[in-house]
Amino acid sequence: MPARHTELYDILEIPSDADEDAIKKAYRRLAVKYHPDKNPGNKEAEEKFKKISHAYEILGNREKRQMYDQYGEDAVNGGGGGGGFSGDPFDIFNQFFGGGGGGGFESFFGGGRRRDPNGPLEGADLRYNLGITLDEAFKGVTKKIEFNRSGLCPTCNGSGCADGTKPERCDRCKGSGQVGVSQGFFTMMHECPVCHGTGQKIAHKCAKCGGSGRVSVHRSIELHIPAGIDTGNRIRVTGEGEPGVRGGANGDLYILIQIRPDRRFQREDEDIYAEHHIPFPVAALGGVVTIPTVHGDAELTVPPGTQNGDVLTLKGKGMPVRQRPNVFGNHHVKLTIDVPRKLTDAQKEALRAYAAAFTQDNPGGAKDNGTGPNFTVNSSEADPGFFQKLKDKVGL
Numbered sequence: 001m002p003a004r005h006t007e008l009y010d011i012l013e014i015p016s017d018a019d020e021d022a023i024k025k026a027y028r029r030l031a032v033k034y035h036p037d038k039n040p041g042n043k044e045a046e047e048k049f050k051k052i053s054h055a056y057e058i059l060g061n062r063e064k065r066q067m068y069d070q071y072g073e074d075a076v077n078g079g080g081g082g083g084g085f086s087g088d089p090f091d092i093f094n095q096f097f098g099g100g101g102g103g104g105f106e107s108f109f110g111g112g113r114r115r116d117p118n119g120p121l122e123g124a125d126l127r128y129n130l131g132i133t134l135d136e137a138f139k140g141v142t143k144k145i146e147f148n149r150s151g152l153c154p155t156c157n158g159s160g161c162a163d164g165t166k167p168e169r170c171d172r173c174k175g176s177g178q179v180g181v182s183q184g185f186f187t188m189m190h191e192c193p194v195c196h197g198t199g200q201k202i203a204h205k206c207a208k209c210g211g212s213g214r215v216s217v218h219r220s221i222e223l224h225i226p227a228g229i230d231t232g233n234r235i236r237v238t239g240e241g242e243p244g245v246r247g248g249a250n251g252d253l254y255i256l257i258q259i260r261p262d263r264r265f266q267r268e269d270e271d272i273y274a275e276h277h278i279p280f281p282v283a284a285l286g287g288v289v290t291i292p293t294v295h296g297d298a299e300l301t302v303p304p305g306t307q308n309g310d311v312l313t314l315k316g317k318g319m320p321v322r323q324r325p326n327v328f329g330n331h332h333v334k335l336t337i338d339v340p341r342k343l344t345d346a347q348k349e350a351l352r353a354y355a356a357a358f359t360q361d362n363p364g365g366a367k368d369n370g371t372g373p374n375f376t377v378n379s380s381e382a383d384p385g386f387f388q389k390l391k392d393k394v395g396l
């Protein structure tokens, strides 16, 4: 049995029994990593890119791979090529990523590959988590937000150079300001850690910023939060992100809203869920009780014969609907009927009389026939989904 040829597999960093998918993935990862566009001026990377392309050209083709496995590279290259490249590595690359003229390459890198590595670069976006109360979300609120972010150094105006000096090219990124970092099968471009994306090396540093061109600036901004805002909503503050590089625009600041848990209310979109206790006589006879809502106290009419766990809804007493003035969600309240723990003698007497009334063929009462009280089924149990939701939402 002839020895298997493995050199091309080694180039793609895969075992010689790798399946087609593994070969593709290996090529994808390495071709992106060593693409000359991402490694400007790096001869070693260019050479590696060519080898990877060549290896993929053979191993990515079933027939060629079989030939290679059995007879080696010479057989695939026509018997006498001595390892010459038969295909153009850039064609192979573009075909693989499905882009003519490098278009696929650009979208692969997130659509933002800069044509000019020394052109302006937009600053990074920042995120700020802001917790507010449900009450603030109901009414809308103006918040003062204070934070530190980096800004351009006022002394050198961001150049990082001492007065009268100029920057030189960064050795690490060869002036591009970016370096490739492997993430799984992809290589993503990141800001060069040496020059922080400027592509420059500062020989004579600005004393104020130490050559970074940036200083920490304290920001204090007033932010209007509209009524009806919900957890997970974002508010964008244009230009309050990190400063751009080489005249690029500032990034943006995103305020991420988080509504703090409320003791009394659970919110779901525009609706509010709550719980309320009522005395037994009100449940039996009906009545009007005052309950808290996000709008303030409201009157709730309890119909006679209300059962423990019944849910009543007050329309229009929920949260404001965003961008629809004076439109509100609903307030749902689950009623718990309290059984009195302590009774006066007079109350006990009245209750005994009440109980006695049930023994006289009252269809709504308990017949003392050994089967226990004849309760009606809790009406909210007819809709277990809703009941479960309330249990989850209201069971604080």
Ligand SMILES: [Zn+2]
Residues within 6 Å of the ligand: 153, 154, 155, 156, 157, 158, 159, 160, 161, 206, 207, 208, 209, 210, 211, 212, 213, 214
């Ligand atoms: Zn400076």
Ligand SMILES: [Zn+2]
Residues within 6 Å of the ligand: 170, 171, 172, 173, 174, 175, 176, 177, 178, 192, 193, 194, 195, 196, 197, 198, 199, 200
């Ligand atoms: Zn650099």
